[in-house]
Amino acid sequence: MPKYSTPSLLAILAISVMSCADKTEKPLPPQPTEAATQRPVNEALAPKDERLGVAFEALGRGDFKACRTQAEAVLAEHPHHPRAEFLLALGLHKAKRYAEARPHFEQADTATADFAGKQAVPYYLAWCEYWLGDFEAARADFRRHLAVTDEGDSQFGLGAIALELGELDAARVELQRALEIFELRIAKGELAAGGDVAKAHARLADLDLAVDDDAAARQHLEAALRLDPERPAVWFKLFTVATDAGDTELAAKAKAEYERRTPKADGQTPMATGAGQ
């Protein structure tokens, strides 16, 4: 049974997963949790720089471009500065520019110096790899992260990968474990109720849908929506399940809720894609 005593559980940013606009069934891009902020920093290899604090604050308020600008300025003076690499990578990652973020995470990952956030690097690197379709690399990095933390989202990542790879039995085990971690953290007051548990239920519903067990899927979908009704993908699946079951009333409600939450063309994203600005 995992332990939950590490400081990595303390999210220091105000952003919550719930606030993310992307409510698809796929795992959401992770939020910076500042996993190892309290760890000692070797200042000879990773000199302190006020601009990195500014970068981190920019990240927290969603100004990813400012975050990148500050980090790049530090890197111009201190090439391969590990925390600057990390923050630059986060600034790209948050903008869904995963291919660009990945080498910076990798650079930070190979640093011998300790720095604030180092422990979380494999976690973010894994999500980059996930979004780039490199599932085996992502799996290895999630596991590496789980070897040093009890991060439920890495556990969830393993479940998501197994599901993507069609390893349904393994996916169920991983996702159920993630669900347990999330619920235990909530019970301990370390995690806000809602988003994380909802996304685990949503992915468990995917497992059931993959084997046409619509009744079980419906339970997970409804559980997810009770916790987080702002998930269009979950409403869509509930619409599908209700339609097939002949539950026209629920189907109509789910369809309306799905359509109400489906992003409309905004003229900003040129193609239908998970990648943004």
Added chain:
Amino acid sequence: MSWYIKSLSLTLLVTSCGAHEATPPQASAPGVLFRDASATSGLPRSTWARNTPLRAILEVKGGGFGLLDFDRDGLLDVFLPGGKSLADPSAGPSASLWRNLGKLRFEPTDAGLNWHGWAMGVSVGDLDSNGFDDAFVAAHGPNAVFFNQAGQRLEEGAKAAGLDDEAWGMASALADLDGDGDLDIYLVNYLQLDLAALPPDIEFQGERIFAGPLGLTPAADKLFENLGDGHFKDKTFRSGLGITTPSFGLGVLPLDFNGDGALDLFVGNDSMANFLLINTGKLRFEEHGLAKGLATNGDGRQQATMGIAAADLNQDGEPDLFTTNFAADTNTLFVSRQGRGWRDRTAAMGLTASGQVQVGWASLFGDFDLDGDDDLAVFNGHVYPDRIATKLGSAAAQPALLFEREERRFEAVASDRAGPWLEVPHIDRGGATADLDGDGDLELLAKEWRGPLRIYEGLAATPDSHWIRVALQHDGAGDTHGIGARIELIELFGGEPSEVRRTSWVQPGMGFQSAGGTAAHFTLTGGATARKLLVTWPDGHEQQADLGDGEGLILLER
């Protein structure tokens, strides 16, 4: 390879699979599936206007071609339409026809072509019911129709036929949608783009790039009824299609999706919900995409939906669909559920990991390894230049993907199996498949954006291969090839199972913006004591043929 002639209650002609001498075995490693035969094919190799700055979405979309038996010599020839660029609209190639000499060699032929439009998708069919295949070109600007004058000339006649619609056409389906025997036209339109007032560039991934499609105005699709006298009538409004949401249409595939005997339409829309247009008779349609699970991926997310391919992957007799999508997204596999619609089975069938960084276009199902089930080829290429494509984890030029079916899943094939060509990146668009050399395996064709048409020779066939290729023929009717027809092969066994049914369809529109072969392929896995075919034509006519133990190319006449 055995072949035979048999006549029951129908005319069944069987020609030798070697009617046109197969290309000699290639110097490829044993087991390799394809070799790049482009260099010796004689097809044009030119690349044009690749390095001009891209000013509008129009410039990245075209790339179709068509295979048609121009002179009815039994060999599929190649029709290549033209294209343009905004930097130099006069510099693009004109339409051309390349005659198939056999052995995967082609030569230009003078078919009287003198068309310099901005071509997108090509469809092939006998629109004027004269027994010869015509070519319809969806274009930016007036669409074009090249009527085949008895294998002598291709004469453009869209205006006289009432088909010179000026909306930005992307693709079309030529199919007998009203069951009267001739070919009607569903025209897929994209968006409204005024070349004199291009929309301002937008920022994407931190770079300035041309706008669209989102943020621009979609152009509504159209439906034209073939009146049978050389003219077509716009029936968009009366068909019920007028109430569908105008969308950024990219492709269309006509098949009987609900098993009622009438051709329906799956329309792929870019960044908007796809349509499943169910044919309710008398050339009227109702849209059921969302309810049937084909409007979006399994997450309810609208995708780009470029290429469309269909095959009966779960052997339930219904078409399963594979669609290609933009980068940072997966391609999507929709699997049928025996009359209960379709579900996204992309992950369950092993197709998620690939395609995440590619921009997918032509997708093609076919039994490329001749093992009895359908494999999958996907041709890719970005719409954006390298400076943006790299930010999405790839490059403008991208290698193709090839998957072999292994049990319930697809497995990506590496170049040691597919052939070295698989590692060569291209900026592809159109694609099609057909057995061009008549040796029993399938060739792949891919059209590069502002570049040449490549041909990959299938190498899977050996003297020990056993296969049936079924081509339909209905002379005297416009729908000569039975576009959209359902062909079921029933193999009878002495033991258990007592019979195995496999279903295929006449779907030349599979791929993207291109017209491929019209024959249905079945690899024979052995052990059957007898075989028969059950064909459902688009007008509902059913036809059976007892094949005994026959193999090879079968021309099934109606």
